Amino acid sequence: MKRALQWLLLVAMLVGLTGIAKAEEPTIAVASSLQFALPEVVERFQAETGRQVRLNFGSSGNFRRQIAQGAPFELFLSADELNALALHEEGLTEGEGSVYALGRLVWLQRAGRDDLPEAPLAAVEQALEEYRETGSRSRIALANPEHAPYGMAAREVLEQAGLWEAIQPLKVLGENVSQAAQFALSADTRGGLVAYSLALAPQLAERSEYVLIPEDWHAPLHQRMVLIEGAGETAHAFYAYLQGDDAREILARYGFGLPPTEPLHEEP
Structure with missing residues (x-):
């Protein structure tokens, strides 16, 4: 009986640790314009912080609908502002977020x-x-x-x-x-x-x-990111990292314009 009880306690502990690990590896909804640039950012983020994130690439409009329907994303990197701000207006994000890149x-x-x-x-x-x-x-x-x-x-x-x-x-x-x-x-x-x-x-x-294509031939592609309501520590850390010099250097190398650094901030 004692051995069985010890085994149950061990299983419970492992399950608990797995739950914590899963919670600390958030899934990020990412516009597919970042399909090649963002994995480099993630690799550097993981090397510097030891934290893990999972990337899910797709179209911003589809992600907007999925998040509104309860998809378990903790951070959304949109290819525009409209989809990100729409989620904010619906009360699903932690603030208005920040413009992290300018697309061409x-x-x-x-x-x-x-x-x-x-x-x-x-x-x-x-x-x-x-x-x-x-x-x-x-x-x-x-x-x-x-x-x-x-x-x-x-x-x-x-x-x-x-x-x-x-x-x-x-x-x-x-x-x-x-x-x-x-x-x-x-x-x-x-x-x-x-x-x-x-x-x-x-x-x-x-x-x-x-x-x-000349920039003035279409509306600006201001790419905004927003933290989803209830996002965990790792999602917040990655959100902040995307505003730092290392991430911005990688985005610039992939042709993204960079917004001024001062307006970028982590939502409280």
Whole structure:
């Protein structure tokens, strides 16, 4: 009986420790424009603090809905401000959060084509001309503008150029901007409008080339992060770390603009 009691106490202790460990390894909802940059930040954060976090990449609009429905995220790194602030207005976050990065949009295409345009939308116009003349469909990739901020920006660029309606037969939509970048580099696609940070990632840079879209061709991509109500210590620590020099250096290397440091702060 004594041995059985000791065994039950040991099991209970292990279960308790597992629960603590799980609670201290929060899941972070991350916009897919950060798919390559943020793992570097996490690696450095873990090396310096010994704390662990788990990253879940996807579109900001989908994360907004999931969090509103009770998904167990503790921190949300959106690709825009709208989705993050909407959660704050619903009373689901610890304050309004902070803008951690400023995104850029590029025209991305496969390397080796020898036809990278100087004008950002020249390849789109060329694909349309070929479609009208021959019926050939050289696809144009972008993230779904219904829930992906970079897709919204791409649509805005194409609308202002008078090309949005015309490209409907040619467009191929990614569930998020990372998937759109993969589509842009596929064999049957002319290219796509995707995040600058993905074009600079070593995993894509060696097989792609790009042209920057002027910043004033679309609404600014101010990427905001918010702590979800009830977030634990590790989520708070990572939130603060993202505002520090090491994290900002990594984000800058991936082409993100950086907001002033003074307004950035950890919510009380």
